[in-house]
Amino acid sequence: MTGQVAALWRHPIKAHGREALQEVTLTAGQTFPWDRIWAVTHEASKAQGGQWSPCPNFSRGAKAPQLMAITAHLDEQSEHVTLRHPEQAEITINPDDTADAARFIDWVQPLMPEGRAASTGLIRAGEQGMTDSAFPSISIGNLASLRALSAAVGTELSPDRFRANIWIDGPEAWSEFDWIGETIRIRDVELKVQERITRCLATATNPETGERDTDTLGVLQSNWGHRDFGIYVTVSTGGRIAPGDALRLT
Incomplete structure (x- = not known):
């Protein structure tokens, strides 16, 4: 698998606002910097x-x-x-x-x-941000999977519905679910893939208007038999990453 980093996002106050970044320095064993602090x-x-x-x-x-x-x-x-x-x-x-x-x-x-x-x-929060997982996770979304879901819904969905920290492009849709236990390498950074992310009703909301307008969970369930989108990773080796960086499985 090869691809590239497409975007980086943090959410300083959990569920209350998103912010795009041009680069970030990850630290082993920690969550995305300043995310859900x-x-x-x-x-x-x-x-x-x-x-x-x-x-x-x-x-x-x-x-x-x-x-x-x-x-x-x-x-x-x-x-x-x-x-x-x-x-x-x-x-x-x-x-x-x-x-x-x-x-x-x-x-x-x-x-x-x-x-x-x-x-x-x-x-x-303490050393670990208030992530949705009990371990210090970073979330990754695959733009190919988003395009597949958008096609099934019948309208282009914003990545902002899914509040991922790292968006990637290049890998095939849903292939990220096969990476559990594998390591993603971006520059010198190594990310261990831990588990799939089961989604909640927040994804049904248009992030521009704040109105629920799409049955994302129902479409996931009816088309793919689950309500999962994206993966959680942990940082094994830290370092700087930025949009445009190449990534691969090691």
């Missing part, structure tokens, strides 16, 4: 700062589709995050600041559907 708790959450907690403890796109339309920019030096949404005024916050966190909760409240647990605050 913060997460948004809700009224029923039992999560605590400094440790990993599973998805149900947080406000997320599967339950609140308007969150999928948020974009983000993180200033790494100041640790301030700027958030944008098509129906909200731009806001810049320090997620660790109590007053800014309160402003953020006010900002996001109109985006939350009625009948759902209200967002209550921001917490910071």
Whole structure:
């Protein structure tokens, strides 16, 4: 298998905004840098700062589709995050600041559907970001698989529905599912493929509008017999990667 890196994305606040990157330096045993460093708790959450907690403890796109339309920019030096949404005024916050966190909760409240647990605050992860897996994972999406799913749906789907950290192009559609246990090499970086990613209802939402408009899960199930899209990897050997870099299985 050969191919190339097509795009890099991070999500500083879990489920609340995406940001494209031109390069990134990965570290062995760690998650994607600055990805899901913060997460948004809700009224029923039992999560605590400094440790990993599973998805149900947080406000997320599967339950609140308007969150999928948020974009983000993180200033790494100041640790301030700027958030944008098509129906909200731009806001810049320090997620660790109590007053800014309160402003953020006010900002996001109109985006939350009625009948759902209200967002209550921001917490910071420990060494591992608040990924969807209990291990320090990085997510990879295959653009060929996205094109196959788009063809089955009957419309071009945005990669942003799937919130992958690394998008690749070149390998055949769905071939990534055969790589479990294999190692992907990009420059000097080595990524160990761990498992497939089973998707949630967030992928049904148009990331430009925040409206659910496509039965992605149903189409996956009816056409391929599963609801999986993308793979989780862990970093065995760190280093810098960028869009355009070649990749191969080793």
